[in-house]
Amino acid sequence: MQEQLLQRIYERAVAANGCWDVFSWRGGEHLFAEFKGHGHDRIPDSQRRWLQAALECGLPLTSFLIVEWSVRGAPRMSAGLQTGVNCDLTGKTR
Numbered sequence: 001m002q003e004q005l006l007q008r009i010y011e012r013a014v015a016a017n018g019c020w021d022v023f024s025w026r027g028g029e030h031l032f033a034e035f036k037g038h039g040h041d042r043i044p045d046s047q048r049r050w051l052q053a054a055l056e057c058g059l060p061l062t063s064f065l066i067v068e069w070s071v072r073g074a075p076r077m078s079a080g081l082q083t084g085v086n087c088d089l090t091g092k093t094r
Contacts, residue, residue, distance in 0.1 A: 002030075013052075029063075
């Protein structure tokens with residue numbers, strides 16, 4: 001069933017590139033997740049086409065999640081080791 005859904009989206013999007021980072025499902029629910037770095041990462045046109053194709057296939061917008069992440073206050077590299085990285089993970093949507 002999931003393979004058929006992905007194939008239908010692929011055919012509408014006219015390309016495999018643009019598929020989001022993670023595709024998961026449980027029962028009849030589907031989730032596409034995309035991870036973007038805060039301040040410098042953007043959704044390319046290929047992923048916009050993939051989103052549009054999925055919506056045309058009947059998936060609701062709530063099946064899509066953009067996770068914006070950043071690393072703040074990370075210590076500098078020392079002797080080839082990095083420790084104590086402080087990650088700030090947020091679930092903001094654009």
